[in-house]
Amino acid sequence: MKNHVIILMLLLFSFSALAQKPIKGRIKDANGKAIESVNVSLKDAEGNIINFSRTNRNGEFSIAIKNDQVTGYKIEASSIGYKKLSTSITDVAKSYELVMQSSETNLETVTVKNRPSLTSRGDTLNYRPSDFADKQDRSIGDVLKKMPGIEVAEDGKISYNGKSISNLYVDGDNLLDDKYNIGTKSIPQGAVDKVQVIQNDQPIKMMRKNNMSDDVALNLVLKDEAKLKVMGDATAGAGMPNRFDENLTAMLFNKKLKFINNIKGNNIGNDPGIDLTSHNLSDYLKKLDNDRPSSLLSTGAAGVPSLPQSRYLFNKAGLANLNNLYKFNQDLQLRANLSYLYDERSQQYNKFSQTYLSGQTISYTESQNNAINPQKLRAQFNLNGNADKYYLNNNFVLDYAPFKTSSGFVINDVAANQVLRQETLDISNEFNYRKKLKSEDVINLYSYLNRTTQPENLNITPGLNADILNNGNSYLGLSQYIKIPTWYTNNYASFAFVNNHFVQTYKAGFNVQQQQLNSELYRTQNNQQTELVSGNTVNDLDWLKTKLYADATYEFTNDKLKAGISLPLSYNLIQYNDDINQLDKNLHKFFLNPFLNLKYQTSVENYVTANYSFRNDLGGIDDIYRGTVLKNYRSLFANNAPISESKTHNVGAGFNFRKAMQMFFFNITANYSDAELNTISSYSLSNNIQQRVVLPLSNHIRTLSLNANASKYVFALKSTVSAGFGFSQSGYSQLQNNELFDLNAQTVFYKLGIEAKLSRFINWSYLANFSVTDNKAKVADAIKTNFQQLRQQSTLAITTVRNVYLNLSAEHLFTHQSTQPNLKYLFADMNIKYKYLKIKTDFEFGITNLANIKSFDAVYLSANSLTTGTYFIPGRVAMLKGTFSF
Template sequence: MRKLYILMVFSLLSMATASAQKQIKGKVKDSNGKGIESANVNLKDLEGNLINFTRSNSKGEFTIQLKSDEVIGYSIEASSIGYKRSAFKITDLNNLPEIVLQGSETNLETVTVKNRPSLSSNGDTLNYRPSDFADKQDRSIGDVLKKMPGVEVAEDGKISYNGKSISSLYVDGDNLLDDKYNIGTKSIPKDAVDKVQVIQNDQPVKMLRKNNTSDDVALNLVLKDEAKLKVMGDATAGAGTPDRFDENLTAMLFNKKLKFINNIKGNNIGVDPGIDLTSHNLSDYLKKLDNDKPNGLLSTGAAGVPSLPQSRYLFNKAGLINLNNLYKFNADLQLRANLYYLYDERKQQYNKFSETYLPGQTIRYTEFQNNEINPQKLRGQFNLNGNADKYYLNNNLVVDYIPFKTTSSVNINGTPANQLLKQQTLDLSNEFNFRRKLKSENIINLYSYLNRTTQPEELNIMPGLNADILNNGIPYAGLNQYLSLPTWYTNNYFSFALVKNRFTQTYKAGFNVQSQELNSSLYRIQNNQDRELVSANAVNDLTWLKTKFYTEASYDYTGEKIKAGVSLPLSYNRINYDDPSNALNKNLNRVFLNPSFNFKYQTGIENYVTANYSFKNDLGGIDDVYRGTVLKNYRSLFANDAPISESKSHSINAGFNFRKAMQMFFFNLNANYTNTQLNTISSYTLNNNIQQRVVLPMANRIKSLFFNANASKYLFALKSTVTAGISFSQNDYQQLQNNDLLPITSQSISYKAGIEARLASFITWSYNASYAVTDNKAKVENSIKTNFQQLRQQSTLSFTTFKNVFVNLSAEHLFTHQSSQPNLKYLFADANIKYKLEKMKTDLEFGLTNLTNIKTFDAVYLSANSLTSGSYLIPGRVAMLKARFNF
């Protein structure tokens, strides 16, 4: 490893030495002769094309690297905020004049495209004007974001810019919604937004902006002045057939002191209000907390959802209260409260046929399920944030209560049963973070996170299934599986950052502790109602204590063109776990060094390349070591017979980000390779009625390769935004099933393309298509290779027939091909007509969804060496009449 670091440093120095052989040196000063710091200096050729650029140092001096000495006649142009732009032509490389900039009242010069629509660029910030992309039918800013080149909005509301997910959505610079920003994009009117700003290298902590190492991208909605003066919002009332309703009330205020978006809604039209509660960067946040815990160990074994938009398959009756309020005491101190309660009732009905292909045998089963699902979510989040040039304080208190109940009727291979699953999660946490900048510009940081979780679960099945395994072949009345997993967790550290010029050194020391108790028992109920343990091995009384002491040294360089960082975290890990009922008493001690390296090079004013490498050691959790059998669902028994899972992962990532903002062209390319070595493997014993899993000690490896490329371009002549993309992934891993070790290779490649077009002043058209091919093959003799192909097309035509009368026609086509199954073809169609009463600020809307009245949907799924074919009951044709009033 040391040789690798030396080689990398030597390579960087060699590149710098080679590029320093040909240079232009000069100075930028004001009319008083004082050097101007951070002035932009550009070298342009005879045609005015940009050749290279740099910035002046604290003395006003600059150096531009040359690839050739043939620069006579080229021009050097200098500019800075508060000064007029100045330029001169090069006549003699050995006698360059100093550049004098005259003062100007213009605060900021921007480059703006003359053709509409236009973008303006200011450093790391790119400004869109929503009015350039919006149509008369668009209501919210979310409708307009989908049409902006370079911006992508997924079906779940997640926003990406040029292939990178945004870290935050700000409303006039304030983080009102935390990471759950769907309610903002759905509710804020498009006419209230003056600009949509894309902020690259976003750093919300003010004191860290000088040597900014952030690579995050954020969106900021800059509101118009008139939108800040009063409460605004909308109310919707809708009724339809058969027995449908859709109600919504939203109120918003965005002034300097107080901002809020408060919403109450309810419907049974297949629109999940809970999507407004989606935390789009939750996985990254949980990784930072380093608190691994199972979300839930029991389930009803329900099939996944069909590959359709949720509104086409969901039977629901749901309501949501969502309150988001932010109060600013002053420019540096604010208090935010995010409160919500979701109540939902869902129904799901499906038939499923599954095949698992093994050497010499095929495991098959058929099942039918009729589920009634009742999820609820209650959250209170209170955030105090102080953000000044000299200090940063952030305290986040969160209380979550999540009761979840599922009632299910199931029939597997002709055997009927009923299930009842109850889960209740209570999660309380507090996160505290304090930073202070010293007079020396160095920074101290104190961090503490404390979390308490309880998650009792209970699964009841009647009558008892698989009597040959669970009751000596004798029919019986039922099964009861009880499980609880209370958890205490804390993570605390102190860090000290030394800042000198463009270099930052950060040293961190801390510890975390995780304490858990896994208590479970599996009972059977005989026909005479006697209740007894299934076996002595069906009990867990496991205590778990995981302690980690760690230090970390990080070194970051932030230059004009290069950003680089090295992180060297060192940790001592100790785990003790004990279960007297299963004669289990183990401990483990490990010392880990998990180095990482990141590099970013600005190849042009708007373009850059990135490279990252990391090595990580990971240890498993309590769900990897329990010995007593747990009935995970009606057909799955899980246990373990192995030490704690350990993994070692090498990950390499490279990317290229390209844009020509003024031409509205965006392109990104990313590749990732991960090689993970594990010491345990899950062994499955399958038959037509049940699967049993035991984790065993066995070395194995997982290799993953991922590649994607995406492009977006606005065509000025056609007033259209076109998008295209391709992605490829390959995974190589091993499965142990029925004592057969199967090396599996899974490959998937997908293509996508789309257009948002304005065909005329009164007609717009959108079209999106995706085509995916998946191949799975076990590398053993006589193995079956599975192939899956799916084409999905969506199109919407919107036009104005008369003044204030708008019509939308949309269609969705799905085609699925699988070699061993008949082709599946579906065409969904919808129609909608809307009339605007402008004086009353009211829209009247009538819509028909699923015009062809499709009531069942068949889907095929591939997973490694298994094929599942499912048939789902979905809502048929629905008619809705709505009135929406804006205030």
């Protein structure tokens, strides 16, 4: 490993050496003002481009050359609005001062009528929403779906050229903190002047000079008239059978105060909780390094069908979502994000499952009728100071989430009832301070403190699996109790040495995680007596994890190359004990987890990336408890292994291509990972119950993936077309009923979409996704499964007469799986809208699920199991709504 690190560092310094002989200069206009983003090319005597660069905000450029032999070389500078400039190179050491003259030549795109265009300035690409919107589009989210290069997923997550955005800014301000769905749904498309795609987004001002960020963000630039007053809308809707849909939104976007405040409620299958989705939460939690377990108990529900949520959700939900930002001055602001969600859901399904093992087939049937009551309360307060010389960010968050599920179920013709109560309270404060010194070096202080409690309680009546849990005697019920309180803190200090294009950062810190896992499993006998199931169903586990770490990071950046290597070294100490289960152990580990990333700009718009990482990870408290826990009514879990460890090699590469002026975007990425684990889950399956024990056994998980996407605006058809391809393959081991075997899973998917203007009054959209999944277990007489699914969605939007709009939409699902009959579904919807412009009100009548489909069958295949499920879904719903805009 030491030799590898030395080689990687030498590679990095060799890149720096390539830029030791640059041709430098500065470009200004006739008035002496620096010109930014000028394309500067270095050409040889034959006119071949040797290298290129772009000017920074000070008009400065630097072009690297390999030697001093520049006879006949020229510099050519070009920029929109200026005449092309050419000058000969006579002296490499000379700094060239170039003056560009304004050009009055009109660009060709200006003379073309009704033709959308994009403009680019530095790392920012500008879309005009008016180029892509039509009269039926209400919010900016409706228009984003039509813009080439931008993709909006069903859950509202936005990607640009294959990369998820890190933030959605509103006039440059981070109002919504990654929960941006409410912004894309609420901000009127007519209020947005430009949608800016910011590549290499760096929100911290002092870090922009040597910017190593690879993030992509969107900024909504609002029209001046949209900043002058409060705007919003109010919706009232009623329908059959017994449906309602209400919404009130108010927005203000001026220089001092910005807010989007919303109250909504409905029972038509639209989950208002989607507005609270944090799209980059997993990346954020990974940075915190606080790997506490999620909820340990469940009701054993069969999940949800492979349909859009609005097709299957029975709900009655309300949400208050308040987002307010106040700016004290240009560099200091306070933001408050407050929300409360209350939801009542119902779910009903039947399921049949079979698992195929050598010489036996494990099968069970079950049905459930669930009443689910999730609630979420969140209060977040953020103080942010962001100036050229300092950065201060303090973020306080309180999350409270009570959750209750009541269900009646039947498993293998045995009926029972269960109630699950979960209550999570999470309080945290994150402090981050950076200071730039006179030397341009930067000091950084960071502290994170978190307290979490998450009690859980599962009650089941009558008692099940008496042969395992009550010596074969019938009994009244089971009660499983669990508490996992957690304290966690992470603190570090770092110092960055800045030297032109090269930055060295050295960090040192520590984190501490203290937890307890208390659990008991009780049974109630027929005489009402309550007792422990056994001494093996109790946990009283104390856990203390301490980590001391240091990190050396070296980064190099110029106009064409960004390269970085990180060498984090850590000492990990874990101590845990449980007197009841005679457990008293500790673990000491030193880890080096190197990470290398490269980004090379092959041209002004295109770049390639490559990365490699090696990571050591340790398991958590839920990996080592010895007492048995009743996870759900048919699952008993325990552990009999040391702390799980994984060692993962990951290598990836990508290529991003775009021709912004031609509105063509393409990206391709490939990734391979190999994870070695020291433990494996051993499952003992029967027709009524599964038992899991974690055992010490080395095994691997290997994964290969490839993804490609393209998007193009076809000017002749006034349409945005998109296409995509994906491939993934994974191999892993499984231990069931003492039988160890390897599994292979492979999936290929294709997608194709179009957003088209068929005529002045007809728009058409179409999206198709086709996937093929193959699974196979490497055992004798194994069943090889093949699963194919095609999903097609189409909408026809027609302007019938003045201010009257008709929408017809359909969704078709076709599923083919080996050994099973094909499944076919066709959903259709209709909507008609009248815009009463005089009173700024839309009147809308719609019918969803015209065919009145009330049940949905789904089949799930793996390498050695088959699960079929029937879900009950809402039938036909008719709604009448009125929306008033102000």
